[in-house]
Each structure stands twice: as C-alpha cells, then as structure tokens.
Amino acid sequence: MSNRWGLMKFIGRRLFLGVLTLFIVSIFIFAATQALPSDAAQSVLGRNANPERVAVLREKLGLDKPLLNQYFHWLWGLVRGDPGRSMSNDVPILDFISARVVSSLFLLTLASAISIPLSLLIGAVQARRRDKTFDQISSFSMLALASIPEFVIGVILVITFATVQWKLLPAVAQFGTDRAWQHLDQMVLPTATLVLGAVPYISRVTRAALIEVLDSDYVEMARLKGAPERTVLWRHALPNSLGPVFQVIALNIAYFAGGVIVVEYLFNYPGIGGALKDAVGIRNIPVIQFLVMILATVYVLVNLIADVATILVTPRLRTRVS
Amino acid sequence: MTIVSDAEDNVDGALPLPRQSFKPPGVMRVALRMWRTRIGLIITAALVFLAFFGRYFAPYGENQGIGVAMQPSDSPKIHEKSLFGSGELGRDIWTRFLYGGRPILISAFLATLLALVLGTIIGLIAAYNRGKLDDVLMRAMDIILAFPQIILALVVIAMFGATNVLIIMAVGVSTTPRIARVVRGSAVSVVERDFVAASEALGEPRWRILKDELLPNITAPLLVEANLRLTFSIGVIAGIAFLGFTADPLSANWGLMIDQHRSGLLGDQPWGTTLPVIAIALLTIGTGLIGDGLSRAAAGVDRQRGDA
Numbered sequence: 001m002s003n004r005w006g007l008m009k010f011i012g013r014r015l016f017l018g019v020l021t022l023f024i025v026s027i028f029i030f031a032a033t034q035a036l037p038s039d040a041a042q043s044v045l046g047r048n049a050n051p052e053r054v055a056v057l058r059e060k061l062g063l064d065k066p067l068l069n070q071y072f073h074w075l076w077g078l079v080r081g082d083p084g085r086s087m088s089n090d091v092p093i094l095d096f097i098s099a100r101v102v103s104s105l106f107l108l109t110l111a112s113a114i115s116i117p118l119s120l121l122i123g124a125v126q127a128r129r130r131d132k133t134f135d136q137i138s139s140f141s142m143l144a145l146a147s148i149p150e151f152v153i154g155v156i157l158v159i160t161f162a163t164v165q166w167k168l169l170p171a172v173a174q175f176g177t178d179r180a181w182q183h184l185d186q187m188v189l190p191t192a193t194l195v196l197g198a199v200p201y202i203s204r205v206t207r208a209a210l211i212e213v214l215d216s217d218y219v220e221m222a223r224l225k226g227a228p229e230r231t232v233l234w235r236h237a238l239p240n241s242l243g244p245v246f247q248v249i250a251l252n253i254a255y256f257a258g259g260v261i262v263v264e265y266l267f268n269y270p271g272i273g274g275a276l277k278d279a280v281g282i283r284n285i286p287v288i289q290f291l292v293m294i295l296a297t298v299y300v301l302v303n304l305i306a307d308v309a310t311i312l313v314t315p316r317l318r319t320r321v322s
Numbered sequence: 323m324t325i326v327s328d329a330e331d332n333v334d335g336a337l338p339l340p341r342q343s344f345k346p347p348g349v350m351r352v353a354l355r356m357w358r359t360r361i362g363l364i365i366t367a368a369l370v371f372l373a374f375f376g377r378y379f380a381p382y383g384e385n386q387g388i389g390v391a392m393q394p395s396d397s398p399k400i401h402e403k404s405l406f407g408s409g410e411l412g413r414d415i416w417t418r419f420l421y422g423g424r425p426i427l428i429s430a431f432l433a434t435l436l437a438l439v440l441g442t443i444i445g446l447i448a449a450y451n452r453g454k455l456d457d458v459l460m461r462a463m464d465i466i467l468a469f470p471q472i473i474l475a476l477v478v479i480a481m482f483g484a485t486n487v488l489i490i491m492a493v494g495v496s497t498t499p500r501i502a503r504v505v506r507g508s509a510v511s512v513v514e515r516d517f518v519a520a521s522e523a524l525g526e527p528r529w530r531i532l533k534d535e536l537l538p539n540i541t542a543p544l545l546v547e548a549n550l551r552l553t554f555s556i557g558v559i560a561g562i563a564f565l566g567f568t569a570d571p572l573s574a575n576w577g578l579m580i581d582q583h584r585s586g587l588l589g590d591q592p593w594g595t596t597l598p599v600i601a602i603a604l605l606t607i608g609t610g611l612i613g614d615g616l617s618r619a620a621a622g623v624d625r626q627r628g629d630a
Contacts, residue, residue, distance in 0.1 A: 017461075021464065021465055021468055022468075024465050025465060025468055025469070028465075029477070032477055032478075032481050033481065143607075143610055143611070143614055144607050144610065146610065147553050147606040147607050147609065147610025147611075147613075148557075148602070148603045148606050148607065149556070149557025149558075149560055149561055149602065149606060150557070150561070151560075151561050151564050151580075152557075152560070152580075152599055152602050152603050152606075155580055155584075155595060155599050156599060156603065158584075158587065159587060159592065159595070159596060159599070162587075163587035163588055163592070164587055164592045164596070171587070171588070254470065255470065257470050257473075258470025258471060258472045258473055259470075259472075261472055261473070261476070261565070262472065262561045262564060262565065265564075265565055266564075276473070276476065277476070277565050279480070280476045280477075280479055280480040280567070281566070281567075283480055285480070288476075288477065288480050292469070292473055292477060295469075295470065295473055296468045296469060299467075299468050299469075299470070300468060
C-alpha cells in the first residue's frame with residue numbers, strides 16, 4: 001500500500017515538474033517574440049505601412065494591452081485549444097495545422113513502432129554474440145549511422161532508392177488532402193530516415209545494458225538451472241535491462257521531434273515540421289509559438305512516460321520510490 | 323577515469339602504486355593505438371584540409387558563372403573545363419564544393435567550443451556546490467533540453483534573422499546542458515576525494531579547486547563528449563543551412579548546396595547534391611570514429627589489445 005503511495009507521489013512530482021517546465025518554456029517563447037525589432041503588426045503590414053492601419057491591427061491582435069495580459073491571453077488560448085490566428089493569411093491556426101499534426105504523429109508513431117523492436121532485436125543479438133562477426137560489423141555500421149546527420153541519411157536514401165540509382169520509391173510525399181496512411185509507399189523513405197537515425201542509439205544502450213545483466217549472478221543461476229540461452233536472454237535478462245533502454249527511447253522520440261523538421265522538409269511531407277520551417281521563413285509568429293509549444297509538450301510528455309515506465313519495470317526502484 | 327593521473331594522491335603521502343610510478347598514457351595516446359581512431363583522424367584531417375584549403379585550388383571564382391544552369395560536365399552549354407558541370411545559377415559545382423565546407427566547420431567548431439566552456443563551468447559548479455545551486459542549475463539545463471537543438475536555432479532565426487553569430491550561439495547554448503550533465507556526473511565523485519578536501523583545508527579559492535583539482539580529473543569523459551558534440555554540431559549546422567537559413571545566401575555552403583541541387587537528382591546532374599552529401603557523411607563518420615576510439619580508451623577497453 002505504501003509502495004503505491006510512493007509511486008503516486010513520484011508520478012505527481014514528475015507531472016508537476018513537467019508542467020513547470022512547459023510553463024517556463026511558454027514564458028521563453030513569448031518573451032522571445034517580444035524581442036522582435038518591430039512589433040508583429042508592423043512586420044505584417046511592412047515598414048512603410050499607414051500608421052492608422054498599424055494601430056487598427058495592433059488593437060485587433062491585442063498588442064495595445066499590457067504585456068502580462070497578452071501573455072496570459074495567449075496561454076489561456078493554448079490551454080483551451082485555441083492558439084489564435086495565423087499572421088500571414090489570417091485563418092485560425094488549428095484549421096490548417098490539425099491535419100498536419102495528425103500526419104506528423106503518424107510518421108512519429110510509425111518510426112517508433114519500427115525502430116524500437118528493431119533496436120531491441122539488434123542489441124539483443126549483439127549482446128548474445130558479443131565480439132563475434134555480427135556484433136563487429138553491426139557495431140561499425142551503427143557507429144557510421146549514428147554519426148551522419150539525419151537529413152544526409154535521407155538524401156542518401158533518395159539518391160539510392162528514389163532517383164539516381166534505382167527509381168523504386170517516390171522521392172517526395174505529396175498526398176494533398178488525403179490521409180498519410182492512404183499512401184504508404186510515400187511513407188517508406190521518411191520513416192526509414194527516422195528509423196535509421198534512431199536505431200544506433202537504442203541498440204547501443206540495449207547491448208550495453210544486456211551485457212551487464214547477462215554477466216550478473218541471477219542470470220548465471222538461471223543458466224545453471226538449465227534454462228536454454230534463448231529463455232535466459234528474453235525472459236530473464238531483457239526485462240531487467242529495460243530501464244536505461246526506456247530512457248534512450250524517450251530521448252529518441254524527443255529527438256524525432258527535432259529531426260522531423262529536416263526530414264519533413266526533405267520529403268516535402270505535409271506535417272508540422274515543414275510548417276515550422278515555412279513559418280520561420282516568413283516570421284509567422286503565432287504559428288511558430290504554437291508549433292514550438294507542441295514539440296516541447298511532446299518532449300516533456302515522452303520523458304514523463306519514460307520515467308514512470310522505468311520505475312514500473314525496475315523492481316529495485318519500484319520499492320524505493322517512497 | 324582511472325587512467326588520468328592523480329598526482330595529488332602521491333603528494334598526500336600514499337604509497338605510489340606501480341602503475342602510477344610512471345606517467346600513465348593519456349586517453350589520446352591510448353586512443354591513437356587503435357586503428358579506428360587513426361582511420362577517423364585521417365578521414366577528418368583530409369576533409370578539414372579540403373574544406374579550409376580546397377578553395378585555393380578552385381578552378382573558378384566562388385560566384386563566377388560558367389554557362390547555363392544545371393548542366394552535366396559534357397554539356398556544350400557550359401565552359402569546357404568543368405569537372406562536375408554547373409549548378410543552379412550556372413556556377414561551377416566543383417568550385418562551389420571546394421568553397422562550401424569552411425563555413426560549416428568553423429561554425430560547428432565555435433559552437434562546440436562555446437558549449438564546452440559554458441557546460442564545463444556550469445557542470446563543475448553544480449558538482450562542487452551540491453544542494454540548492456546544483457538543483458537550480460540542472461533544472462535550468464533540463465528546460466533548455468526541452469527544445470530540440472534545431473528548434474531552438476529556428477526560433478532564434480525567426481526572431482533575429484540568420485546571422486553566423488546567432489546560429490553559433492543557438493547551437494552552442496543548446497549543446498551546453500548536454501556537456502554540463504556529463505561534467506557534473508563525472509565530477510561528483512571527484513569532489514568526494516581526499517585531495518579536494520586537502521585543497522579546501524589549505525584554503526584554496528573555489529575557482530582554483532574547480533580548475534586545478536576537478537577539471538584535470540574529468541578530461542577523459544569531457545574529451546569523449548566534446549567529440550560527440552562536435553559531430554552533432556556539424557549535423558545541426560549543416561541541417562540549418564539545408565533548410566535554407568544561412569547568413570549569406572550567395573556564399574557556398576554544403577548544407578545549402580544539397581538543398582539547392584535536389585532537382586538535379588531526377589535529371590542528369592546529381593553532383594551538386596551528391597558531392598556535399600559524400601563530404602558531410604565522410605566528415606561525420608571520421609569524427610565519429612575518433613570519438614569511438616576516445617570513448618573506448620576512456621573506458622579502458624582495448625588497453626592491452628590496441629589493434630581493435
């Protein structure tokens with residue numbers, strides 16, 4: 001009973017820290033927009049705009065109110081799910097972003113669903129056949145993959161599979177108003193790019209964590225009892241090495257949140273990463289604010305889930321959190 | 323960690339262990355015995371040379387036109403002496419390639435340096451002053467970590483425009499928490515050692531304890547992390563350029579080049595994208611190999627078996 005309380009308290013504290021982080025991030029983002037050389041109304045209408053029109057727009061955007069009011073107005077809007085209107089075409093941000101959020105989430109989910117089991121498998125096989133040929137070769141290729149920037153991996157894939165070498169797959173994702181899952185052939189290369197970027201990290205940590213556990217006394221005990229090596233690996237060793245692996249998976253999903261910008265731009269993928277790139281190009285401040293908040297929220301949430309999951313799969317920690 | 327010499331231990335009067343009676347090899351030297359480090363160094367050195375001095379061997383000027391845009395090298399529509407043909411705006415691909423590496427390398431190096439200095443200072447202070455200050459510093463680091471690196475840079479670019487100084491600062495600041503964490507993690511155990519207490523008893527000022535007692539004992543993990551961060555910074559800075567945000571859109575840049583010549587992949591002029599892609603891939607594999615050698619050396623793996 002006391003354990004469960006300890007766990008709840010732990011989750012509560014992490015949740016509080018997560019919300020606090022997001023709150024401070026929101027202040028940062030809002031403060032950053034205040035540092036603009038000219039205010040938003042001026043930059044929309046241009047430097048030579050009629051001062052009366054600027055004043056009207058300022059009033060419409062709420063820029064004439066005190067800074068604190070503006071901030072809380074914006075924050076309250078975010079909490080209610082109303083991030084305001086886009087500055088470039090004056091439509092509600094949600095109208096054109098929500099479909100993109102769905103597409104990006106689909107890409108992230110697909111990439112995670114493939115990279116996580118694949119990395120666990122590679123890490124496990126590497127750990128079991130330590131320093132054998134597979135371990136050596138795969139370790140080396142993982143090292144290369146981990147070093148090359150994501151967009152370069154993506155371009156190499158495009159050169160190899162979509163353009164110069166073989167023309168097997170579409171080089172760009174253009175599904176207009178269709179949903180991403182209706183065009184899985186266009187998903188292959190963007191997903192593969194993210195997967196290839198993430199697998200080296202997760203598999204490396206899996207390998208290291210598994211090697212440590214495989215050398216421990218209780219695994220030796222299981223072996224001595226006559227359990228086959230396969231059972232020892234998957235039933236006894238793997239569950240106990242998941243703690244650090246969860247942390248790295250979380251880091252990687254968070255890393256996807258950044259990588260998705262470059263990858264979506266590369267493949268012309270209609271997600272939030274591409275939208276953020278476009279918004280930065282034309283200084284569409286409300287859209288930038290909203291998208292950065294979404295990405296920071298993804299990051300904080302994923303880390304929170306990973307921390308809780310780590311506690312849940314680690315008996316030692318599970319009893320100690322109180 | 324164990325291979326870093328602890329001269330202070332001997333000063334304390336402890337019997338010198340056999341291994342400590344001579345100067346143990348530094349991480350660098352151990353790493354250099356491994357083939358992976360040597361290969362990494364050769365690749366990196368070759369590309370750094372190409373990026374810094376290639377421009378002096380360029381056949382044309384950086385912005386000199388040689389004919390019609392996006393023509394392969396054997397096209398009659400361009401100057402006959404073009405190795406890889408022309409790029410968009412009709413400039414020589416080979417020349418642009420020779421010019422385009424330096425801005426990325428300089429920016430990535432400076433950003434890593436900035437992060438190294440800030441991260442080391444913050445990490446050491448946090449490790450030495452456990453408690454409130456540690457908590458506050460590390461929480462602040464966590465908040466910076468909540469922004470993926472490229473997003474932090476994009477926000478800064480959106481606000482102030484893409485200048486070199488801002489991009490370097492954005493990448494440097496977003497790299498800082500990663501280094502601070504490693505420094506703090508390694509220094510925490512050093513703070514507990516006797517020679518730190520001895521220096522405190524002697525009344526050494528705090529900054530000297532940080533600089534002379536803690537720092538020399540964490541050089542191995544710091545070196546590994548610095549190398550890793552340099553590799554990432556190259557990727558982030560090239561990625562920002564790939565998105566089209568560079569200080570000077572006219573000057574050559576590998577990241578920008580990859581983006582600008584993508585249409586050539588579908589036609590018969592793939593070199594504008596392929597050359598910089600190969601260069602960035604090789605460069606990062608080179609620094610990655612050095613980092614792998616360093617981390618193996620720091621972990622004490624392969625210390626006997628230097629051929630791995």
